[in-house]
Amino acid sequence: MSDELLVETRDHIAFVTLNRPKALNSISHELDVELAKVWDTIDTDPDIWVAVLSASGEKAFCAGADISGGTDADASRLALGGGLTGIGGPVRTLSKPLVVAVQGYALGGGFELAMCGDVVVAADNAQFGLPEVKAGIIGECGVVHRAVRQLPHHIAMALILTGDRLPADEALRHGLVNEVVSLPELGNAAERWAKKLAGVSPLAAQAAKLAAHVGLAHSLEVALNTRYEPIEAYATSYDVQEGRRAFQEKRAPVWTGR
Template identity: 35%
Template structure:
């Protein structure tokens, strides 16, 4: 069942998967303040609702997101960069649970930075990706300028950042930015397939695994080993961990409780 949050962002849930759709096709899904606040509210719901296991972020009308709505901002509108949360409410503070981007058309500027804030990406074969800020005398300040060199070979990241030229979906997949390519119009279906595979796993284990993967980038090997043991102790002692072992022994699907 769907819920229209602001008219600009549509949120629904299917079998434990939350779907967040940016619904501003007339503006190529560029974000204004209201849309950013709606995305932030949706991911808060994702993290707080035990029935939701993962989420998909997508855009209506054949475009993922073209960044900031410059016309709205120039007219005195609220910035889509939220204090403490970043662009769209997620670039500086990511949700605890997994977030998958389903990309049709363009993911550029802030829209590309939304994609970088997601854990996985399913894209149409016709999708395009880029950080064109330098072409406008701006800087990709919502994460791309420092995140992209961590995600790609340095020379490739610098070419994208300093020329502002886009890359196509095949190149993005080859570089590791995209998990799966699908025919045009099928990105949401592909992302939901991936989301259901994640949602079938133990929710405590999934959330902690994401936390370790993100925070561990700044750890030494010794720190990582120590923190992995200490942070996962509670998960290992959980009812879900025992249920996972019983289900394996009994050759059945586990029934997760999130406890």
């Protein structure tokens, strides 16, 4: 692992930090590969229940893909953000709940990466933008598909077609982020959300996340009539039994993730 990506795990939470502040935390191909490996580890480690994605520095969360090094022949084989965005390659959905902490610029692919979070916390200096049209660029259309699903239609279209930026307070008003805090409080707020998510049954949370994502691809009728394997598997888990015992004994459950 290079010093451009910092990873720390504590209390069942994986803290992943983009650490290229001088490059506005833009994602090079090398960093993209490292991110993909980290998501693999988080997905397969039963002792990791929640992930937090943040970035170093005050100026930017992520300015998108780093194009300063030219075109890498292998870059097209992996989607931006280690696959989370689905831009330029196959999309992956992280099975564990993901909290994203955004400060400063979240532009282009960085905006896309922020939208991959299940919970998004923004500093009051955050600015979300899709500047592609201003530069005469339109590529894999990730800028279109996520924005129109996560913002009111006309707000999303204005961002897409003008390249203007959405400040943190407006992002909160339109439901793009869950909370806006001062920049010094951003890390604490993200950790607070992560601990809240880690306090529920991890298997139930993962099953619910999968059902929500799969169901979005279908009509409500189909989604309601679909059987979700993780939900059915959870019914026989230790944690579901622990939840019932804790309720009967009037105590807080002790989850194991198994």
